[in-house]
Amino acid sequence: xxxxxxxKNVSKHxxxxxxxxxxxxxxVEGEVLCIIGPSGSGKSTLIRCINYLEEYDGKGKITVxxxxxxxGNNLKxxxxxxxMVFQNFNLFPHLNILKNVMLGPIRSLxxxxxxxxxxxxxxxxxxxxxxxxxxxxxQLSGGQQQRVAIARALAMKPKVxxxxxxxxSLDPEMVxxxxxxxKDLAGTGVTMVIVTHEMSFARQxxxxxxxxxxxxxxxxxxxDQIFDDSKKERTRIFLKSVLKA
Amino acid sequence: MLLLPMDLYxxxxxxxxxxxxxxGNVPWEFxxxxxxxxxxxxxxxxKVGEQLKRKIKIINIPFNGLFAAVQSGRVDLAISSxxxxxxxxxxxxxxxxxxxxxxxxxxxxxxxxKNLYDLKGMIVAVDTGSTGDIWATENNEKYEFGxxxxxxxxVPAMLDLVIGRVAGYxxxxxxxxxxxxxxxxxxxxxxxxxxxxxxxxxxKNNSLLFEVNDVLIxxxxxxxxxELHKKWFGKFAAKNSSTIKxxxxxxxxxxxxxxxxxxxxxxxxxxxxxxxxxxxFYITIQLGLLxxxxxxxxxLLLSLIRLYSNAFLRFLVKxxxxxxxxxxxxxxxxxxxxxxxxxxxxxxxxxxxxxxLVIVSGAYFAEIFRSGIEAIxxxxxxxxxxxxxxxxxxxxxxxxxxxxxxxxxxxxNNCINVLKDTALASIVALPDLLKQATQAQAIAANxxxxxxxxxxxxxxxxxxxxxVSRIEKRYRSGKQL
Ligand SMILES: Nc1ncnc2c1ncn2[C@@H]1O[C@H](COP(=O)(O)OP(=O)(O)OP(=O)(O)O)[C@@H](O)[C@H]1O
Ligand SMILES: [Mg+2]
Numbered sequence: 001x002x003x004x005x006x007x008k009n010v011s012k013h014x015x016x017x018x019x020x021x022x023x024x025x026x027x028v029e030g031e032v033l034c035i036i037g038p039s040g041s042g043k044s045t046l047i048r049c050i051n052y053l054e055e056y057d058g059k060g061k062i063t064v065x066x067x068x069x070x071x072g073n074n075l076k077x078x079x080x081x082x083x084m085v086f087q088n089f090n091l092f093p094h095l096n097i098l099k100n101v102m103l104g105p106i107r108s109l110x111x112x113x114x115x116x117x118x119x120x121x122x123x124x125x126x127x128x129x130x131x132x133x134x135x136x137x138x139q140l141s142g143g144q145q146q147r148v149a150i151a152r153a154l155a156m157k158p159k160v161x162x163x164x165x166x167x168x169s170l171d172p173e174m175v176x177x178x179x180x181x182x183k184d185l186a187g188t189g190v191t192m193v194i195v196t197h198e199m200s201f202a203r204q205x206x207x208x209x210x211x212x213x214x215x216x217x218x219x220x221x222x223x224d225q226i227f228d229d230s231k232k233e234r235t236r237i238f239l240k241s242v243l244k245a
Numbered sequence: 246m247l248l249l250p251m252d253l254y255x256x257x258x259x260x261x262x263x264x265x266x267x268x269g270n271v272p273w274e275f276x277x278x279x280x281x282x283x284x285x286x287x288x289x290x291x292k293v294g295e296q297l298k299r300k301i302k303i304i305n306i307p308f309n310g311l312f313a314a315v316q317s318g319r320v321d322l323a324i325s326s327x328x329x330x331x332x333x334x335x336x337x338x339x340x341x342x343x344x345x346x347x348x349x350x351x352x353x354x355x356x357x358x359k360n361l362y363d364l365k366g367m368i369v370a371v372d373t374g375s376t377g378d379i380w381a382t383e384n385n386e387k388y389e390f391g392x393x394x395x396x397x398x399x400v401p402a403m404l405d406l407v408i409g410r411v412a413g414y415x416x417x418x419x420x421x422x423x424x425x426x427x428x429x430x431x432x433x434x435x436x437x438x439x440x441x442x443x444x445x446x447x448x449k450n451n452s453l454l455f456e457v458n459d460v461l462i463x464x465x466x467x468x469x470x471x472e473l474h475k476k477w478f479g480k481f482a483a484k485n486s487s488t489i490k491x492x493x494x495x496x497x498x499x500x501x502x503x504x505x506x507x508x509x510x511x512x513x514x515x516x517x518x519x520x521x522x523x524x525x526f527y528i529t530i531q532l533g534l535l536x537x538x539x540x541x542x543x544x545l546l547l548s549l550i551r552l553y554s555n556a557f558l559r560f561l562v563k564x565x566x567x568x569x570x571x572x573x574x575x576x577x578x579x580x581x582x583x584x585x586x587x588x589x590x591x592x593x594x595x596x597x598x599x600x601x602l603v604i605v606s607g608a609y610f611a612e613i614f615r616s617g618i619e620a621i622x623x624x625x626x627x628x629x630x631x632x633x634x635x636x637x638x639x640x641x642x643x644x645x646x647x648x649x650x651x652x653x654x655x656x657x658n659n660c661i662n663v664l665k666d667t668a669l670a671s672i673v674a675l676p677d678l679l680k681q682a683t684q685a686q687a688i689a690a691n692x693x694x695x696x697x698x699x700x701x702x703x704x705x706x707x708x709x710x711x712x713v714s715r716i717e718k719r720y721r722s723g724k725q726l
Binding site for chain 2: 051053076079080082083084086088090091092093094103104107108152156
């Protein structure tokens with residue numbers, strides 16, 4: 001298994017405040033990596049550095065598939081490989097569901113209109129909302145919208161999908177329909193980096209779990225290791241508090 | 246039937262006679278260095294006041310406003326070297342005349358133009374709706390002028406003559422002689438005998454007509470009027486001129502009294518003038534739509550520079566926007582039209598108006614676009630970036646469609662403002678709807694064309710205004726478009 005994403009000494013400052021501190025991390029092709037940790041620990045910041053939505057500090061270096069993530073012409077190649085699913089879906093409200101899914105391939109991958117459409121229908125079928133293709137985002141439930149966002153990400157045929165708390169904006173009864181879609185993806189070989197507060201989901205789906213606090217990786221390991229046999233006090237305290245809730 | 250309220254405004258509580266005059270019309274009524282009104286006709290009305298034992302109160306009204314002012318009763322009496330014409334007599338009354346005038350042509354001293362025939366294919370200036378305007382229009386075929394350009398008075402017309410934007414200026418000879426006498430670069434080269442007669446204008450059937458006329462008879466008899474002629478023109482009037490001879494009050498053709506609708510919505514005047522108004526409307530529409538189109542493009546460009554360029558360009562654009570939102574459009578238009586030629590930039594009236602409207606409206610459009618773009622959530626930009634969209638496609642596919650939808654009401658309001666502001670182009674002699682209406686009402690001495698033009702603006706703009714308020718209401722109720 002080869003390393004797809006490599007983070008070397010990655011930090012991110014907002015002014016004087018350091019949100020992410022000297023992170024070193026390898027993400028292997030096909031791996032499902034879940035990032036857990038308390039609010040404000042730098043989880044979002046870290047994964048947003050991977051597709052350069054955040055500009056990380058100059059001393060560090062991130063590579064995706066061997067290409068360095070930095071400002072410039074290569075960035076569009078990075079973004080073809082790295083898709084993202086946001087907490088608030090961020091669907092395009094003026095485009096219908098079908099066009100939301102078609103836009104990326106047409107503009108970035110230069111796929112033809114008809115191929116993009118075919119693929120969009122396929123993917124909407126896969127996430128179980130084929131019949132909503134002509135509707136607009138505001139006409140869909142939150143769970144349906146997030147499934148469209150996943151289809152939109154998949155349409156780019158990315159090597160890796162970043163999920164930033166994909167279920168945190170959803171009503172409880174819709175969480176599982178989205179998690180089920182993500183679980184299905186786990187079997188397809190696509191690499192996934194998932195920031196989540198859903199511990200049982202993380203345990204079930206992850207190949208590896210990272211626990212972050214105050215901008216650093218406190219502990220990493222297999223789900224069983226982290227949940228049943230944690231070496232770190234901070235991890236145990238955190239898990240205790242979230243699992244009790 | 247509605248009757249015009251008699252002397253509604255002019256019944257001055259102090260029993261003054263209110264006189265409307267186009268101040269600046271040398272040597273008839275203008276200001277001396279202390280700002281007091283002087284001139285031949287000022288002396289004349291003061292004499293009238295003295296004889297009738299009533300105080301004279303003078304109001305400065307542009308020439309084209311005098312006709313409506315008299316007919317509405319806003320003033321009792323109008324002076325401003327007004328010629329008696331058949332058309333005007335249908336709507337207003339005149340005292341007997343007191344001055345014989347002809348039209349004349351003024352050109353630059355060093356120009357090749359020495360007579361009217363040299364003006365073939367050239368642009369000739371006149372005062373909107375004046376006798377010169379009427380004369381030039383009637384003789385257009387004979388001399389084949391390239392264009393008759395209509396100005397709001399002597400000063401702007403002379404400015405354009407000096408700049409060279411017009412080849413000649415046709416107006417009443419006494420004013421031109423008086424104006425050019427200390428200006429060696431200008432020359433009056435032709436006199437066109439039009440038999441013009443100056444007189445004081447009053448509303449039809451105003452009893453003051455006879456009282457004022459009696460004073461004129463007395464002044465002619467005593468030679469006082471001839472003394473005024475000597476005072477202002479340096480010599481006595483010709484023997485059988487109207488300054489000397491006692492004449493009849495010019496006969497009004499048509500009815501003695503016009504009621505409200507006949508005054509303000511006169512069918513005959515309407516039928517005579519609506520082709521002019523349609524032409525003007527056509528120009529207004531052309532100017533308005535072109536200004537809006539270019540203003541939108543320019544404003545969008547400015548807003549993008551303002552939001553996304555480097556600090557220096559951002560500062561420039563910010564300054565631009567602040568400057569042009571503070572300058573009144575009219576002031577800028579006058580600078581563009583009358584001052585730019587001195588630095589070698591010479592616009593036609595249409596282009597000057599278009600340029601000014603685009604430059605100024607662009608500043609407003611830019612701020613509207615900016616507010617729309619800034620209202621789009623950050624997540625939309627991030628989602629577009631994450632899909633690998635270029636900055637161009639992010640804007641065109643994602644941000645602008647949403648931003649523009651949000652700002653449709655203010656955009657439309659600004660478009661309405663631009664369409665209304667096209668009326669300011671009258672000032673640079675563009676024959677737009679307002680200009681045509683002003684000209685038509687001065688020639689007919691009847692405000693009908695102005696009222697009709699108001700209706701045209703209304704019919705055109707009202708649907709847009711209603712549409713905007715409907716959208717705004719929908720937005721407020723939170724519904725989707
Ligand atoms: N644009 C910003 N400017 C300043 N500080 C920021 C900015 N974005 C994030 N931060 C700070 O960086 C820290 C890490 O934020 P981040 O969003 O990565 O945390 P998180 O682990 O994703 O938390 P949550 O679970 O609440 O989403 C926080 O303290 C946050 O306040
Ligand atoms: Mg977060």
